[in-house]
Amino acid sequence: MNLFKHFRDEIDAVVAGLIAAGRLPVGIDTSKVTAEPPREAEHGDVSTNAAMVLSKPAGIKPRELAELLAAQLKANPAVTAVEIAGPGFINLRLAESFWAARLADVLRAGIAYGDSTAGGGRPVNIEYVSANPTGPMHIGHARGAVVGDALAALLEKAGFAVTREYYINDAGAQVDVLARSVHLRYREALGEAIGEIPEGLYPGDYLKPAGTALAQAHGEAFRAAAEAAWLPVFRPFAIAAMMDMIREDLAALGVRHAVFTSERALVEAGKVDDALAFLDSHGLIYQGVLEPPKGKLPEDWEPRPQTLFRATQFGDDVDRPLKKSDGSWTYFATDIAYHLDKFRRGALDMIDVWGADHGGYVKRMQAAVKAITGGQGALDVKLCQMVNLLKGGQPFKMSKRAGTFVTLRDLVEAVGKDVVRFIMLTRKNDAHLDFDLDKVLEQSRDNPVFYVQYAHARAHSVMRHAREMWPEVELEGTALAGAPLGRLTDPAELALIKGLAGWPRLVESAAEAHEPHRVAFYLYELAALFHGLWNKGKDEARLRFLLEDDREVSLARLGLVRAVASVVASGLKIFGVEPVEEMR
RNA sequence: GCAGCCGUAGCUCAGCUGGAUAGAGCGCUGCCCUCCGAAGGCAGAGGUCGUAGGUUCGAAUCCUACCGGUUGCGCCA
Structure with missing residues (x-):
């Protein structure tokens, strides 16, 4: 239960009562009424702006209206005090018994605490990673992979029906380059001296196994053959090999997609023609000439009629080309077809996770989604900014040799997948992220991974001690839910319970945003x-979690400790991070 | 030139979609602990929220214009 939603409903009920009693006008708009945690803890537990928001339409002064509402809210048994403050805030203080009940909620739900039905089972398609199948994943891909994966898990927890999807860009010129590079490795595997890898081909050693495999499968057959002969064989083989490698990289990071969609398959199935025919039938395609960009004029610019999509009708700045001069589709055209495909597979809400260098592409894609879904679908694009890899505060290159990028594998091997995943989520996706290889392994308060894991480990340490002290005590959440939780009355204990009780609201708002x-x-x-509570126990022995001479209060505190562990675990689960039970 | 994103404490960043006296960590200053509930604790100083207008009961948050940084800008994906 999101307790703030609950009180929002209570306020609605009070307003409805006042309307029925003729004190408030019928049909008054309550949509702007909020029930939120106040910024300052001294202001109470729940704060509402109802009196201020409803004052004008009700024709009653805010403070006066606040009195009216407050009198009704006081009747709620969970409410111990109602205060009117500032310009007309109504602040509620909630009973200790209410908080004890929330703690019991956590204990009964366990790791499922915070699961929400806010999404109502609405289908969401989230597309992320979508790296070109031309090589191993590097650090730049890692952030998008983690952000997409965590967002997917978050949305699932909030009650959406999530599809995790990967778009394979296997139709462009870069996969031909890949095939040529593999052909070279194939010749190498047959014993040819290939020398330096020519400019314009992929030089990485990672292509050698594919070359070897092709040599074993086909022998000399394609050695001197024309490209047209081997390309249809080498290209799909190379793409499959790269996708296997990428899948392994993703697995090392704990990322798993449910759907892989091939751009080439999309094109070959005629879906681009379908999508464009659809747009054409709505009069959204025309032949036209674009204005050259102002300011910096490209060298080879010449006005030229093109096949254009009327993106400006849907909020974009200019209309966008759909065909290249050689007659093939632009990437944008196939992407339109792809998003139409997702929509037809049932996705209403679509989320794409891209690198920030694709920022200029967002408006046109959103325009296209509006056009092809008739306004029913919505596309949100999460742009991930660069990750700066540091070591001891200094820029760090992990390259094994000059010119080689930092691979995702190297990173995961250096610090572990859980650290990579957590750190990638400690910044907004659209802000630059510093990833310091030393700092992320530091055992200190300014390393969030450590600090959070340490809390979980400490909680389990308390439970291990409890097991020694009272071997017969049942430490599962469902059992501890029956402990005398009302005995948790210290301000630090209550603050912790309130923190736990805020989890469902956080899940919902983070998912919504x-x-x-x-x-x-x-x-x-x-x-x-x-x-903080742990440290307080150092100063005041009576606040320690386990008191041998007071088993009752110890049980209640074990409930609190168990609840902390399970909410931390619940949050880490969204991140795909394994909670640790002891620090090493 | 145009567009997107960013601009909050000395540094790195939060700020719950418009709420009350703007927060955290690091750093700094001062006390305490060093009794294994180890991998520190408590307190304090530090801000014209880039600038200037606007919207309203109320703006770091929304709008406009500037300034600075960044990413991108027809046939690359």
Whole structure:
């Protein structure tokens, strides 16, 4: 239960009652009423702007209206105090018994706490990674992979029906280059001295196994053959080999897609023609000449009639070309077909995770989605900014040799997948991210991965001690839900419970905003509350979690500790990070 | 030239879709701990939220114009 939603409903009920009593006008707009945690804890537990928002349409002064609402809200048994503050805020304080009940909620739900039905089972398609199948994944891909994967998990937790999808760009010129590069490796495998890899081909050693495999399969057959003869054989083989490698890279990062869609298959199935025919039938395609970009004029610019999509009708700045001068489709054209395909497969909400260098492409794609879905579908694009790899504060190149990029594999091997995943989510996707190989392994408060994992490990450490102290005690959440949780009355204990109770709201708002990084900040704050309580136990022995002479309160505290562990685990699960039970 | 994103404490960043006295970590200053509930704790200083207007009960948040940084700008994907 999102308790703020709950009180939002309570306020609605009070307003409805006042309308029925003739105190408020019929049909008054309550859509702007909010129930939120106040910024300052001293202001109470739940704060509403209802009196201020409804004042004008009701024709009653804010403070006066606040009195009216407050009198009704006081009747709620969970509410111990109602205060009117500032320009007309109504602040509610909630009973300790209410918080104890929320803690019991956490314990009964376990890791499922925070699961929401807000998404209503609405289908969402999220496309991420979509690296060209021409080589291993590098660090730049890692961020998009993690952001997409975490966003998918977050949306699932919030009740959406999520499809994780990967678009294979296997139709462009770059896969021909790949095939040529592999052909060279094939000749090499047959014993030819190939020398330097020529400019314009992919030089990486990772193509050698594919060359060897082709040599074994076909022998000399394609050695001196014309490109037209071997391309249809080598290209699909090379693409498949690269996709296998990419899948392995993704697996090392713990990322798994449910659907892989091939651009080439899309084109060969005639879906681009279908999509363009659809647009044409709606009068959205024409032959025209684009204005040259102002300012910097490209060298070889010449006005030329092109096949254009009327993107400007859907919010884009200029109409966009669909065909290249050689008559083949532009990437944009196939991408339109692809998004139409996703829509026809049932996706209403679509999310694409791209690198920030594709930022200029967002408006046209959104325009296209509007056009092909008749306004029913919506596309959100998450642009991931660069990751700066550092070591000890200095820029770091992990290259094995000059010119080689930092691979995702290298990164995962250096610090582990869980660290990579967590750190990638500690910034908004559209902000630059510094990834310091030393700092992310540091055991200190300014390393969020450590700090959050440490909270989880500490919680389990307490439970291990409890097991020694009272071997017969049942430490599962469902059992601890029956502990005398009302005995948790210290302000630091209550603050922690309130933090836990905020999890469902955080899940919903982060999902709605498509911002998984909020989970990282939440977990960090929750960890801080827990560590704070732990430290308080150092100064005040009576606040320790386990008191041998007071089993009852110890049980209640074990409930709190178990709840912290399960909410941390619940958050880490969204990130695809394994919670640790002890630090090493 | 146009478009997107960013601009918040000395540094790195949050800021819950318009709320109350703008927060955290690091760094700095001062106390405490070093009794294994180890991988520090507490407190303090530090801000014209890039600038200037506008919208309203109320703006870091929305709008406009500038300034600075960044990414991109017909036939690359």
